Amino acid sequence: MSALHELTLSEAATLLRQRQISSVELTRAFLERIEALDRRLRAFTLVTADLALQQAQEADQRLQRGEQVTPLTGIPLAIKDVICTKDIPTTCSSRMLEHFRPPFNATVMERLQAAGAVMLGKTNMDEFAMGSSTEHSAFFPTHNPWDLERTPGGSSGGSAAAVAAGMAPGALGSDTGGSIRQPAALCNVVGLKPTYGRVSRFGLVAFASSLDQIGPFARTARDAALLLQAIAGPDPRDSTCSATPVPDYTAELTGEIRGLRIGVPVEYWEAPGMDPGVARVGQEAVNRLRELGAEIREVSLPHTRYGVAAYYIIAPAEASANLARYDGVKYGYSYRDTSDMWEALDKTRQYGFGPEVKRRIMLGTYVLSAGYYDAYYKQAQKVRALIAQDFERAFEQCDVLVSPSSPTVAFKLGEKLSDPYQMYLNDVFTIPANLAGICGISIPSGFSEGLPVGLQILGNAFAEATILRVADAFQRVTDYHTQRPAL
Amino acid sequence: MIDRETVLHIAQLARLGLSDEEVELFRQQLSSILEHMAILREADVSGVSPLAHASRLTNVMREDEPGPSYPPEVLLANAPDQEEQCLKVNAVLEES
Numbered sequence: 001m002s003a004l005h006e007l008t009l010s011e012a013a014t015l016l017r018q019r020q021i022s023s024v025e026l027t028r029a030f031l032e033r034i035e036a037l038d039r040r041l042r043a044f045t046l047v048t049a050d051l052a053l054q055q056a057q058e059a060d061q062r063l064q065r066g067e068q069v070t071p072l073t074g075i076p077l078a079i080k081d082v083i084c085t086k087d088i089p090t091t092c093s094s095r096m097l098e099h100f101r102p103p104f105n106a107t108v109m110e111r112l113q114a115a116g117a118v119m120l121g122k123t124n125m126d127e128f129a130m131g132s133s134t135e136h137s138a139f140f141p142t143h144n145p146w147d148l149e150r151t152p153g154g155s156s157g158g159s160a161a162a163v164a165a166g167m168a169p170g171a172l173g174s175d176t177g178g179s180i181r182q183p184a185a186l187c188n189v190v191g192l193k194p195t196y197g198r199v200s201r202f203g204l205v206a207f208a209s210s211l212d213q214i215g216p217f218a219r220t221a222r223d224a225a226l227l228l229q230a231i232a233g234p235d236p237r238d239s240t241c242s243a244t245p246v247p248d249y250t251a252e253l254t255g256e257i258r259g260l261r262i263g264v265p266v267e268y269w270e271a272p273g274m275d276p277g278v279a280r281v282g283q284e285a286v287n288r289l290r291e292l293g294a295e296i297r298e299v300s301l302p303h304t305r306y307g308v309a310a311y312y313i314i315a316p317a318e319a320s321a322n323l324a325r326y327d328g329v330k331y332g333y334s335y336r337d338t339s340d341m342w343e344a345l346d347k348t349r350q351y352g353f354g355p356e357v358k359r360r361i362m363l364g365t366y367v368l369s370a371g372y373y374d375a376y377y378k379q380a381q382k383v384r385a386l387i388a389q390d391f392e393r394a395f396e397q398c399d400v401l402v403s404p405s406s407p408t409v410a411f412k413l414g415e416k417l418s419d420p421y422q423m424y425l426n427d428v429f430t431i432p433a434n435l436a437g438i439c440g441i442s443i444p445s446g447f448s449e450g451l452p453v454g455l456q457i458l459g460n461a462f463a464e465a466t467i468l469r470v471a472d473a474f475q476r477v478t479d480y481h482t483q484r485p486a487l
Numbered sequence: 488m489i490d491r492e493t494v495l496h497i498a499q500l501a502r503l504g505l506s507d508e509e510v511e512l513f514r515q516q517l518s519s520i521l522e523h524m525a526i527l528r529e530a531d532v533s534g535v536s537p538l539a540h541a542s543r544l545t546n547v548m549r550e551d552e553p554g555p556s557y558p559p560e561v562l563l564a565n566a567p568d569q570e571e572q573c574l575k576v577n578a579v580l581e582e583s
Contacts (some may be wrong), residue, residue: 013500067543110526145533163528197542239547240540322499329576334567341577350504358503362494362513365501376524381537383530388538420516421523422525436527461543 002031004165005483009075009223012169012330016063016074020353023056023063023074026399027118029333034120037487040148042140045081046089047082052076055118057291071226073116078168081122081160082129084473085109085202089457091206094127096332096352101340104386105204107238108172108214109230115230116486120168123158128352129179129207130319131155132415132426133432136356140415144187145485146451150410153183153426156217157286160187163217165487170227171217176208177311178430180215183444185405185454188444188483190471191217192224193430197242199228200235205426208318209240210313211434218467219481220284221443221471225249228464253472260470262286263398266305268429277448282404285445285455285474289402292473299398301390306383308452311431312424313367313380321366326352359420389401395460400470403429405440405454417448439464444480452480489518 005024007015015021031049032402039042059074084090084102086109088198088276091097110117126136132156134142142157146167152161155288156173160183173180175193184191199214206212216227228247233243264286269279290296328334328348335347367376394401398486406426416423424480432438445455455474459467474483494514498505505513559572568575 048518079534098564103557103564196540197544210542236549237557239549240544242541242542242544278488306527306530309527311522313524313527319534324502327573331565331567336567339577341495341579344577345502346504349502353503356507358505358509359513359516361501362497362517363502364495366489366497366517366521368496369500378537379527379530380531381539383527385535385538386530386532390539421520424520435541437543478575 005033007169008219009169009226010076010220010314011070013071013164017069019063023059023118024053026074026221027052027056027076027120030120030168032080035169037165040143041145041161041165042142043123043158043165043167044078044121045091045093045124045158048088048119050118052118059116059118067115070230072112072230073412074118074168076118076120076168078120078159078162078171079109080125080156080171080173081127082174082205083108083277084205085119085122088121089341090205093125093129093139094352094354094357095138096326098333099375099438100331102203104203107200111231123156123162123171125158126243126301127357128205129174129176130356131361132159132178132182132423135413135417138354143413145487146188147410149412151186153186153406153410155179157183159217160184160189160191160424163187163189163219164485165442166484169219170223171347172214173217174204174212174214175434176211177315177342177358177434180217181440181454181456182406182426183429184217184442186452188452188480189217189219190221190224190227190360190441190444190481192216192441192464193439194228194232194464195439197240198232198462198464200238200241202235206322208315210318210323211315218361218390221441221468221475222250222253224441225253225468243390244358247465249468252469254458254469255473255474255476256288256472259385260294260400262289262294262296263299263394263401263422264296265299265301265304265394265403266302268403270429271407273407273423273425273428275405275448278408278453281448281453282444282455284404288474288477292477299394299401301394303383303386307387307432307435308424308428310380310383310387311427311435312363313376313416314384316360316364317368317377317457318364319395322367323357323361353415358379384435387432389461391432400467401438401458405429405456409448409451433458437461441467441471443474446480479485489514489521
């Protein structure tokens with residue numbers, strides 16, 4: 001048997017059910033791995049070791065009795081620190097929420113607990129999920145396990161790095177413009193952004209409410225399917241969460257994609273800023289899918305070039321409204337050295353928020369302000385409609401669309417910090433799916449310059465089973481996802 | 488281009504205190520970002536309705552069933568300041 005921390009989630013689940021290992025042993029192995037590595041990687045904002053071992057004991061009792069055993073029973077997971085965990089700090093990697101302990105669990109946490117999963121800790125992120133490198137954490141940057149001088153991507157960089165380094169077999173993140181798929185690509189793990197409305201957002205600290213979705217990280221498509229299975233489905237506490245039936249995702253992993261129509265969107269592949277090494281790896285992945293019997297066809301998504309601009313108007317606009325709640329009165333950081341109400345409010349927000357959050361609040365407030373609303377916000381919403389229509393047409397001709405997940409491999413820490421727009425361009429291939437509300441997955445597809453390259457597979461709304469099937473079929477004939485960073 | 492006065496106006500709308508350095512930094516950065524946004528004007532949006540969200544739902548209904556609420560001490564546990572089970576805030580009205 002390989003070392004416990006090297007097991008995939010599915011492998012660990014099998015061994016747990018066969019009682020060959022206990023959840024306490026498994027959990028301890030991951031806690032030891034975190035202890036050994038996280039000083040260098042900084043993927044976690046908080047490690048909940050005592051709680052994890054307690055949950056593991058309870059899971060072992062369930063496994064022993066053979067009652068209520070699910071594929072996640074006894075499986076340790078890492079949770080992005082934007083997801084509310086009852087009585088456990090939920091900071092969003094922000095000074096504003098540094099000492100905040102939610103009085104409730106997010107719906108996804110309730111579901112993971114009901115399934116018997118174990119929480120290892122909370123993972124680092126760009127503050128309030130705004131960023132593409134995890135450098136905008138108010139606490140510390142996370143390092144890419146493949147090269148410690150590079151970023152893991154973001155905003156869910158902590159979750160991606162934790163899975164990549166074997167500090168957790170699976171994790172949850174959130175994806176508003178690529179914050180699951182891009183770090184998954186840069187860290188050589190699987191990351192899935194579900195369709196808008198597939199997973200409840202209750203207890204997900206809001207960034208841009210029309211775009212945010214929670215989704216899983218794992219090593220394999222099968223593991224991602226198991227995690228999605230546990231968290232998907234309607235929730236009376238989130239009215240945008242859909243009642244569309246949740247299929248049995250692992251039952252769809254047949255390895256069979258013969259005749260499947262795979263679209264290659266020309267605008268993505270010809271995008272300015274596409275690294276030639278990344279494009280080459282992507283092309284080889286497409287060839288591999290063709291060898292598996294898929295039918296590859298070129299498609300056009302003509303409004304792709306407007307995606308970044310539309311997104312960076314809509315997301316900050318929604319953020320500026322959502323973040324108005326941080327007023328230093330109900331919870332969170334509060335500036336106390338004044339008796340003036342307005343000064344207290346201004347300074348609470350001045351000292352509680354970091355630079356990227358302030359930048360987006362400013363940008364969002366500007367595009368919503370009188371005189372600019374029509375020119376920016378309304379125009380962006382119209383362009384959003386055009387981008388959604390692009391996908392509707394493409395999915396008339398194709399079952400899925402494929403491209404690299406990110407135009408480059410992982411970049412150096414600090415490299416893009418001084419130029420916000422360069423950072424925003426990281427999201428060029430991931431943003432359109434959020435604007436259109438469709439689903440997407442990033443899977444390991446090879447290496448360029450020794451660094452991981454992710455393949456993005458986009459599916460129509462509620463077609464998670466299809467993109468998982470393609471991802472799984474690809475992983476059956478490749479071993480990129482089994483390669484580990486030297487740590 | 489965005490000028491200093493616009494930055495200050497927006498910061499006031501957002502109730503966001505800024506240092507002098509931040510005012511200058513955001514003046515430059517917002518100007519630069521908004522220049523990139525100008526590309527949106529090239530999109531032909533004639534006859535296109537704005538899309539506010541991508542959920543495919545309208546009028547989601549559910550039974551309005553009463554359930555337990557949180558005790559005040561739980562909701563106040565994160566409050567920066569409190570008194571008699573209320574959030575304590577600075578005076579809103581000035582004495583004349």
